[in-house]
Amino acid sequence: MTVAEPAAPAATAAKGGKRAKPPLSEGKKAERRLGLLLCAPAAIVMIAVTGWPIIYSIWLSLQRYDLRFPGQQEFVGLDNYVAVLTNSYWWTSFGTTMLLTVVSVAIELVLGMALALIMHRTLVGRGLVRTVSLIPYGIVTVVAAFSWYYAWTPDTGYLANLIAPESALLTERLPSLAIIVLAEVWKTTPFMALLLMAGLALVPDDLLKAASMDGATAWQRFTKVMLPVMKPAILVALLFRTLDAFRIFDNIFVLTNGAQDTSSVSMQTYNNLIKGLNLGIGSTMAVLIFLTVAIIAFIFIKVFGTAAPGSDPGGKR
Amino acid sequence: MGKANARNRRGRSPGRAMSVLGAGLMAAGLLTGCGSSGGLKINIYYAPEDNFQKVVDQCNTKAGGRYEIVYNKLPRGADGQREQMVRRLAAGDEGLDILGLDVNWVAEFAEAGWAEEWTGEHKAQATAGVLPGPLETATWNGKLYAAPKNTNVQLLWYDDRVTPAPPETWDQMIDQALALKAQGKPSEILFTGAQYEGLVVIYNTLVESAGGRILSEDGKSVVMDEGAVKALEILKRVTSSGITNPSLTNQKEDEVRQQFQRGTGAFELNWPFVYPSYKKEKPEDLAHFKWATYPSVVPGQPARTTIGGYDLAVSTASRHKPEAFEAALCLRSPESQKFSALNDGVPPTIESLYTDTTPLDPSKPAGDDNPSMETQYPMRATILEALKNAAVRPLTPAYQNASTVMSKLLSPPSAIDPRATAEELRQQLADALESKGVIP
Numbered sequence: 001m002t003v004a005e006p007a008a009p010a011a012t013a014a015k016g017g018k019r020a021k022p023p024l025s026e027g028k029k030a031e032r033r034l035g036l037l038l039c040a041p042a043a044i045v046m047i048a049v050t051g052w053p054i055i056y057s058i059w060l061s062l063q064r065y066d067l068r069f070p071g072q073q074e075f076v077g078l079d080n081y082v083a084v085l086t087n088s089y090w091w092t093s094f095g096t097t098m099l100l101t102v103v104s105v106a107i108e109l110v111l112g113m114a115l116a117l118i119m120h121r122t123l124v125g126r127g128l129v130r131t132v133s134l135i136p137y138g139i140v141t142v143v144a145a146f147s148w149y150y151a152w153t154p155d156t157g158y159l160a161n162l163i164a165p166e167s168a169l170l171t172e173r174l175p176s177l178a179i180i181v182l183a184e185v186w187k188t189t190p191f192m193a194l195l196l197m198a199g200l201a202l203v204p205d206d207l208l209k210a211a212s213m214d215g216a217t218a219w220q221r222f223t224k225v226m227l228p229v230m231k232p233a234i235l236v237a238l239l240f241r242t243l244d245a246f247r248i249f250d251n252i253f254v255l256t257n258g259a260q261d262t263s264s265v266s267m268q269t270y271n272n273l274i275k276g277l278n279l280g281i282g283s284t285m286a287v288l289i290f291l292t293v294a295i296i297a298f299i300f301i302k303v304f305g306t307a308a309p310g311s312d313p314g315g316k317r
Numbered sequence: 318m319g320k321a322n323a324r325n326r327r328g329r330s331p332g333r334a335m336s337v338l339g340a341g342l343m344a345a346g347l348l349t350g351c352g353s354s355g356g357l358k359i360n361i362y363y364a365p366e367d368n369f370q371k372v373v374d375q376c377n378t379k380a381g382g383r384y385e386i387v388y389n390k391l392p393r394g395a396d397g398q399r400e401q402m403v404r405r406l407a408a409g410d411e412g413l414d415i416l417g418l419d420v421n422w423v424a425e426f427a428e429a430g431w432a433e434e435w436t437g438e439h440k441a442q443a444t445a446g447v448l449p450g451p452l453e454t455a456t457w458n459g460k461l462y463a464a465p466k467n468t469n470v471q472l473l474w475y476d477d478r479v480t481p482a483p484p485e486t487w488d489q490m491i492d493q494a495l496a497l498k499a500q501g502k503p504s505e506i507l508f509t510g511a512q513y514e515g516l517v518v519i520y521n522t523l524v525e526s527a528g529g530r531i532l533s534e535d536g537k538s539v540v541m542d543e544g545a546v547k548a549l550e551i552l553k554r555v556t557s558s559g560i561t562n563p564s565l566t567n568q569k570e571d572e573v574r575q576q577f578q579r580g581t582g583a584f585e586l587n588w589p590f591v592y593p594s595y596k597k598e599k600p601e602d603l604a605h606f607k608w609a610t611y612p613s614v615v616p617g618q619p620a621r622t623t624i625g626g627y628d629l630a631v632s633t634a635s636r637h638k639p640e641a642f643e644a645a646l647c648l649r650s651p652e653s654q655k656f657s658a659l660n661d662g663v664p665p666t667i668e669s670l671y672t673d674t675t676p677l678d679p680s681k682p683a684g685d686d687n688p689s690m691e692t693q694y695p696m697r698a699t700i701l702e703a704l705k706n707a708a709v710r711p712l713t714p715a716y717q718n719a720s721t722v723m724s725k726l727l728s729p730p731s732a733i734d735p736r737a738t739a740e741e742l743r744q745q746l747a748d749a750l751e752s753k754g755v756i757p
Contacts, residue, residue, distance in 0.1 A: 064753075066752040067403065067407050067429065068425055068428055068429040068714050068715065068752070069428070069429075069714070069752060070429065070430070083753065083754065083755060084755055087754070087755040089725075089755050089756075089757040090755055093757075153564065153567070153572075154563060154564050155576075155579060156575075166563070167563055168562075168563040168564040168565075168566075168567060170564075170567050171563070171564060171565070171566040171567050171729070256567075257511070257512065257513065258512070258757070259511065259512035259566060259567070259728055259729075260512075260566070260728070260729065263757060268755075268757065271721060271756055271757065272755060272756055274400055275396060275399075275400070275717055275721065275756075276717060276718050276721065276752070276756050277403060277407075277717070278718075278752050278756075281755055
C-alpha cells in the first residue's frame with residue numbers, strides 16, 4: 001500500500017506523456033522526413049568528426065601500438081587498462097587532477113556568485129563592468145600562465161618577492177598546486193560569474209519583495225529564495241566548470257611542467273601519447289579521461305538534476 | 318517543443334562550421350599543391366637558427382637551379398620540433414626531404430624507418446674529419462643515418478674574482494662552494510635542475526665520468542652499474558648541501574644563465590651560448606668570465622661531458638632523395654659549418670675548423686665585424702678538449718621515454734636515495750625500453 005502510493009503519480013505522468021503525442025497527418029510525416037533529410041548531412045559530419053575518433057581511440061587502447069615500433073603492433077585486449085590502472089603515476093595525477101578540480105571549482109563558485117551579485121546590482125556602466133570583468137577569461141591561458149610563472153619566479157617576479165622572497169614556491173608541491181589553483185580561479189571566475197548572472201536574472205523581483213514583506217533577512221532571501229530559483233543555473237555552471245577543470249593542461253604545462261607530482265591526467269596523456277608516441281597506452285588514458293568526464297556529467301544530470309537554465313525544474317529527474 | 322528546437326539548432330551550427338572548415342582544408346591542400354609544382358623544391362625542416370637562411374641561400378646558389386632548398390622553421394623547443402616531424406612522418410608525408418634531428422633522436426627515427434641510410438660517396442663526405450662523439454650520435458646499429466651538422470658541449474663557467482682556480486673534480490667544486498658560502502660570497506653551483514632533459518644531460522655526464530653506464534651498448538637492456546649509483550650520490554650531495562639555487566628544480570638553460578649573470582653563483586654548468594650573452598649584457602665583467610672543462614668524478618680522469626647538437630637526415634618518404642642528400646651535404650659542409658659557427662655560435666663537428674684562423678671575410682683582417690674562430694670562440698680549445706672526451710646520451714629508439722622516466726625519478730635531486738633510486742630506474746627504464754610501462 002505504502003509502496004504503491006508514490007509509484008502511482010509517476011505512472012500517470014508517464015501515461016500522460018504518451019497521451020500528449022497526437023497522431024501524425026500525412027503532411028506532417030512528409031515534413032518530418034524532409035526535416036530528417038535536411039539534417040542528415042550535418043549529422044553525418046558530426047558523427048564522422050566526433051564519433052569516429054572516439055571509436056578509433058577505444059580500438060587503439062586495446063592494442064600494443066608504438067609508432068616507433070610499427071612491426072610490433074598487436075591486439076592485447078585490456079592489458080593497457082591493467083597497465084594504466086595499476087600504475088602509481090596515473091593515480092597520483094588522477095588524485096592531483098581531482099584535488100585541483102574540486103578546490104578550484106569551489107572557490108570559483110563562491111567568488112563567481114559574489115561577482116555576479118555585484119554585477120547584477122551595478123546601476124551605472126553595467127555593460128562596461130561586465131565586459132571588463134570578462135577580460136581574464138579572454139586572455140589566452142598559456143599567455144596568462146607565463147605571466148604567473150614569471151610573477152612567481154624568485155628575483156624577477158613581483159609576487160615571489162612580495163610573498164616568499166627566500167624560497168622558490170614553484171619548486172614545492174603544495175605551493176605549486178596553490179599557484180595553479182590561483183591561476184585557474186583568476187581565469188575562469190568571470191565565466192562562472194557570467195553564467196550565475198544569467199541565473200540571477202531568473203529570480204523575479206516580486207518574490208524577493210514578498211519575502212522581505214514577510215520579514216526575511218537578506219541572508220534568508222539569498223538562501224531560501226534566490227538559491228532555489230537559481231539552482232538550474234548554478235548546476236549548469238558547476239557542470240561546465242567541473243568538466244573544464246578536469247581537463248586542465250596549459251597552466252600546469254607552463255607553471256611546473258608536471259614536476260613535483262603536479263601533473264594532471266591530461267598532461268600525462270600528452271606525455272604518453274604525443275611525446276612518448278605510445279598510441280596504445282596514450283589512447284587508454286584518453287578513454288579513461290573520457291569515461292571520467294562522462295561519469296561526472298552523468299552524476300550532475302541524473303543525481304543533481306542539472307538542466308538547461310529556464311527549463312521546467314520538475315521535468316528533469 | 319522548445320527543447321527540440323534548441324537541440325536542432327545546436328546540432329546544425331557545428332555541422333555547418335565543420336563543412337566550412339573542410340572546404341577550407343581542401344582549398345589549402347590545393348594551394349600547397351600548386352605551390353610545389355614549379356621547379357624542384359627540397360624542404361628542410363630544421364630548428365630556428367638566425368642565419369641559417371643565408372646558408373640555405375649559399376647552397377641554392379651552388380645548386381645552380383637544379384633544385385631550390387626551402388627552409389621550414391620548426392618550433393623553438395626540442396619537444397615541439399620532434400612532435401611536428403614525427404606526426405608528419407608517421408603519416409607518410411612526402412613534403413619532408415631533410416630532417417634536422419637533435420642528436421638523441423637519430424636512433425628513434427632510424428628504427429621507425431623514417432631516416433634513410435647514408436652509404437657510399439655520401440657517407441664518405443658526411444663523415445670526413447668529423448669528431449668521434451658527434452659521429453656516434455648519427456649512427457645506429459652500425460649504420461650511418463644522418464650527417465652531423467653541429468655539436469655542442471657544456472663547460473664549467475666561473476668568475477675568476479670569486480674562484481681564481483677552477484675546481485678539477487666535483488668534490489673540489491663542492492668544497493670550494495661550501496667555503497665560499499661560509500665567507501658569505503657567491504657560492505651557488507648552477508645547473509639545469511628542472512624536471513626535463515637538461516637534468517638527464519647532467520646525470521648522463523656524471524654517470525659517464527664515473528666510468529658507468531645507464532643502458533647497454535645496443536640500447537636494448539638496462540645496466541645501471543656502480544658508476545650510475547655513484548652519479549646519483551653526487552647529485553644528491555650537491556643538491557642537499559645548500560649550495561644550489563632555491564629555484565634549482567625549476568631552472569632550465571636560460572634561467573641558469575640569467576642566475577649566474579645576477580651574481581649569486583660561483584659555478585655555472587652550461588652550454589657555450591652563455592658567452593655571447595654575457596658579452597652582450599655584461600661587457601664590463603667579460604674579462605673575468607672564464608671557462609674550463611667539466612670537473613671530473615674520478616680524480617685524474619677527464620670528465621666525459623654529454624654532447625648536444627644537430628644531425629641532418631634524409632626522410633625515407635622524400636621523392637627527391639639524391640637531391641636531398643646533396644643539399645644536406647652542402648648545408649653541413651665545412652664552409653657552411655664555419656659560417657654557422659661564426660654567425661650563430663653553433664660549434665662545428667669537423668675537427669679542423671677549431672684550428673682554422675681565417676676570418677669570415679678572408680680579404681680583411683679579423684675583428685668584431687669580421688669574426689674568426691679566434692675572436693668568436695676564445696674557448697675553442699676547451700670545447701675541443703671536452704669534445705674529444707665526450708659522452709653521448711644512451712642510444713635507443715625509446716630515448717624519449719627513457720628520458721622522461723629519468724627526469725621524473727631524478728627530480729628533485731635532493732630527494733634521491735642512491736640505492737633505491739637506482740633500483741627504481743632499473744625497473745622503469747626496462748619498461749620504457751619496451752614501450753610498455755606508463756611514463757609520468
